[in-house]
Amino acid sequence: MKAQVIRSFGEASVFQLEEIPVPEVKPMNILIQVKATSLNPLDTKIRSGVFAKLAPEFPAVLHGDVAGIIAEVGEGVTDFKVGDEVYGFAGGVKGTGGALAEYMLADARLLAHKPKNLSFSEAAALPVIAITAWEALVKRANIGAEDEILIHGGAGGVGHVAIQLAKSLGAKVYTTVSSPEKAQIAEEFGADVVINYKEMSVQDYVNRYTDGKGFKYIFDTIDRKNLENSVEAASLYGTIVAIAVSQDYNLSPFLLKSLNFHVVFTKIPILHEEFRHINGDVLKNITPVIEEGKLRPLLAQRQFTFDEIAQAHEYYEANKAVGKIVLVNNW
DSSP: OEEEEBSSOOSGGGOEEEEOOOOOOOTTEEEEEEEEEEOOHHHHHHHHTTTGGGOOSSSBOOOOEEEEEEEEEOTTOOSOOTTOEEEEEOOSSTTSOOSSBSEEEEEGGGEEEOOTTSOHHHHHHSHHHHHHHHIIIIIISOOOTTOEEEEEOTTSHHHHHHHHHHHHTTOEEEEEESSHHHHHHHHHTTOSEEEETTTSOHHHHHHHHHTTSOEEEEEEOSOGGGHHHHHHHEEEEEEEEESOOOTTOOOHHHHHHTOEEEEOOTTHHHHSGGGTHHHHHHHHHHHHHHHTTSOOOOBOSOOEEGGGHHHHHHHHHTTOOSSBOEEEOOO
16 A cells, blocks of 8 residues: 655655555554544644654654544454544554555554534644543633633644633633634634733733633633733632643642642653553544534645645744644545
8 A cells, every 4th residue: 555654754845655564453443544644742742753753653654633444454453444534643643554555553542433413624633632622621720601711822733623622611711812814713613702912911911811810711822922821810728721831841829729720731642552442432422522513623725635745844843834734535
C-alpha cells in the first residue's frame, strides 16, 4: 500500500511516499481503508523530533485522527463489521501505525461509528479535539446546566468544540480570543460572551463579568504561558482544566485559591492498552450530540491531499490556518 513515511526527524520535507506492507489484522483490531485524516499539533512535534519519545519506529507513519471504512475485522471484535464507517484517534504514536496510508490498523476500542451527518473530512477533524473537550468539561470539570465557564481560545481547534459541548450541557460560556475575526467565529459557535484579551486585561473582565469573584470553571486550551491568566481569572475553590503545562510551573498560586487543577492528555489511551476503551467510549457519547446538530467542526479554508502532506505541515506551522487542517486520501 502507499504511505507517507518519515525515516528521520526534521522539517516537513522529511515525508516520503513509499510502498509498505498492508498491516496484518490482529485480534481486537480492525483494518481501516483510510478516507481522511487531520493535522494536530502532536503530529508536527513528532515529525520534528520535539516529541521523539512518542514517535513510532522508523519508517514511521504519522497522524492519529482517522475516518474511513472497515476493510477487515480481527478476532474478538463484536461492535464493528466490514463496510462500517468509523472515526477515531487511533494511532500515529509509539507502538502504532498512523493514518497517512491507504490502510490503518487500529484497536477497535479506540473507534466509534462515524456520525451519519458528517462527511469523512468532517469526521476526521474531530476525534482529538472532541475527546479533549469531553474529558475536560464532562469528566474533569463536570459542568452542567446553568454553570458558567471561561474557555480560553474559543476560536481554536479544541476551543470551538468546547464552546459547543458546554452549550449542549446547558452552561453559559465566556471565551477569550485575539481578534475580531476570531470573536465572530466564537459567537457563531455559540459563545455567550466573547472577550478580546488584547483589549481587556484579566482583572478587567473578571471585574466586569464576575463582580471580581472570578470564574468557578476555566478550560485553558492555550499554551502553558496562559496558565497564569487562568489562575488569575479563577475564583476561590475554582476548577481549572488545562491541556498544556510546564514542569517548572510554580503551584503556589493554586494553593492560595485552593484550586482544583486537572490536565488532559488524550494520547494516554493509545500508549497504555488498558485504557484504550476511553477514546472509543467518549466518541460514542459525543456522536449523538453531533447527530443532533449541536456540534460540528470548523475546517480550515484550504484542504490538502495525502500527496500534499509536506505543504499541510508547512501551512500549519506558518499559522495560516483557522480551523482544523484536513487531508483527504487521494490514492
